[in-house]
Amino acid sequence: MLMTLVDGVPDAGVPADDRGLTYGDGVFRTMAMHGGRVSRWSLQYAKLASDCVVLGIQPPAGEALLQDIRAIAARAQDCSLRITVTRGSGGRGYAGPENPRPRRIVSASPLPAHPVEWASAGVTVRLCALRLSEQPALAGIKHLNRLENVLARAEWDDPAIAEGLLQDTAGNIIEGTRCNVFIVENGMLVTPDLSRCGVSGVTRELVMASAARHGLRCSVETVSRRRLESAAEVMLVNSLIGVWPVAAFGALRWREFPVATLVRKWLDAFDHPAV
Amino acid sequence: MLMTLVDGVPDAGVPADDRGLTYGDGVFRTMAMHGGRVSRWSLQYAKLASDCVVLGIQPPAGEALLQDIRAIAARAQDCSLRITVTRGSGGRGYAGPENPRPRRIVSASPLPAHPVEWASAGVTVRLCALRLSEQPALAGIKHLNRLENVLARAEWDDPAIAEGLLQDTAGNIIEGTRCNVFIVENGMLVTPDLSRCGVSGVTRELVMASAARHGLRCSVETVSRRRLESAAEVMLVNSLIGVWPVAAFGALRWREFPVATLVRKWLDAFDHPAV
Numbered sequence A, B: 001m002l003m004t005l006v007d008g009v010p011d012a013g014v015p016a017d018d019r020g021l022t023y024g025d026g027v028f029r030t031m032a033m034h035g036g037r038v039s040r041w042s043l044q045y046a047k048l049a050s051d052c053v054v055l056g057i058q059p060p061a062g063e064a065l066l067q068d069i070r071a072i073a074a075r076a077q078d079c080s081l082r083i084t085v086t087r088g089s090g091g092r093g094y095a096g097p098e099n100p101r102p103r104r105i106v107s108a109s110p111l112p113a114h115p116v117e118w119a120s121a122g123v124t125v126r127l128c129a130l131r132l133s134e135q136p137a138l139a140g141i142k143h144l145n146r147l148e149n150v151l152a153r154a155e156w157d158d159p160a161i162a163e164g165l166l167q168d169t170a171g172n173i174i175e176g177t178r179c180n181v182f183i184v185e186n187g188m189l190v191t192p193d194l195s196r197c198g199v200s201g202v203t204r205e206l207v208m209a210s211a212a213r214h215g216l217r218c219s220v221e222t223v224s225r226r227r228l229e230s231a232a233e234v235m236l237v238n239s240l241i242g243v244w245p246v247a248a249f250g251a252l253r254w255r256e257f258p259v260a261t262l263v264r265k266w267l268d269a270f271d272h273p274a275v
Helices: A019-023 A041-054 A062-073 A117-121 A147-153 A202-213 A225-229 A258-269 B019-023 B041-054 B062-073 B117-121 B147-153 B202-213 B225-229 B258-269
Strands: A003-006 A026-034 A079-086 A103-109 A123-132 A161-168 A173-176 A180-185 A188-192 A218-221 A233-238 A242-249 B003-006 B026-034 B079-086 B103-109 B123-132 B161-168 B173-176 B180-185 B188-192 B218-221 B233-238 B242-249
Touching (some): A003 A062, A019 B019, A019 B147, A026 A041, A026 A062, A041 A062, A062 A079, A062 A103, A123 A233, A147 A161, A173 A225, A202 A233, B003 B062, B026 B062, B041 B079, B123 B147, B173 B225, B188 B202, B202 B258
Parallel strands (some): A123 A242, A188 A218
Antiparallel strands (some): A003 A103, A161 A173, A180 A233, B003 B103, B026 B079, B079 B103, B161 B173, B180 B188, B180 B233
């Protein structure tokens, strides 16, 4: 890592009794910083705070996080930022502390170095064997319990494979290990329902809002593997990669990505209040 | 906490990029130390190592952990010990590091102060609303993804309630938030099947082995809520509490605990190699 701030203190360690470590009791977000500016900060903060509230954790003040981000920007203008908020230390076993003091951890890493042609020519994806478990109480939240993602990502090490698709126990496509999925059917966007498993990302929300603004219908539905395989386009989105069209999945090939190209233009043009 | 050792270093912090913190990528155990001795250490170590192997983490050497335990015993003879092993720092996102250096964290806390009569007169338990999700790839493992336990434990704050019972999505009883469950039917023991969710504890394994040795049939089966409610006895077990008979669950009451008393005698008499 390039730099870390723990409750604003540079390069501090985290106490071993932090509940983020002991139980995964917290949430996080990953986002890009370019030229010292964080894209779509207001959306990132809103989602972080909303995820905290679902777990009953008091969200950190936006100003405290902005101070951390400015401190990082002073040392690393272009980086991948991760913001973690845990319930803090203490409590008796699983029971949380009576007077919780949530801990915030902001860290900067080098931006991922993906082949530039992946955004234009599309990526190769695979299907993960691991099936996501269904937990409505945690679905959609980007919490720290991410062993399923770790196990799924460990299924392959071919660097030519950009991402693995994850299914629920019924075999429906939910997401990638680190991104959300959209398909194009009859010129319209469809993204999988995340009410029982999966993580709902800021870029997914932004694509849905942009589609509405531009009059392109986008619906949240159950997406079977067969439905994805029959789609006119498949695309992967997250805050670091933007939009990747899928060019290859098993024996299937896609060669034209008009809607993915449109979605990328929307995201690029999004009038985002940066830090 | 009374004391913590991170890779053998007293009271050190954990780096913010530790994968136990960032993803819950690790395992742990909790056990009792009395008079500087850890009960059933060989079983605890075997389960810790076996859980590490399931996640593809190299288990720490037993001798390294024993050195940590001795260092703690020099300062706290009677305590609750927690041993955590994470995949260590690094990797690219969910992908693990190429040359992982697992991190071990050993910490001592005061032993829990439960009313002594709970072991003899039995405890009051409740049914948790949260249902456990089903993930065969992680079932049985005491990994660091414990948000379900945290959410379930947050459902009540009445100190007279000793434990909450957890069901799977089908409504079968799986475990307590921090213990395993046995029921007595026709003089025989039954414990819930943990192949799809739940944590398999060392004390559960020990009760099963002791039952076999003493000629009491003990089987692993699906235990519906109705079946538990109809049982002659219900008992909770873990390494810290030993055996608690259940005296009250909703409107139900149990007043005689002959098998729980027997099981406690087995555990007390177990010829355990202590540190």
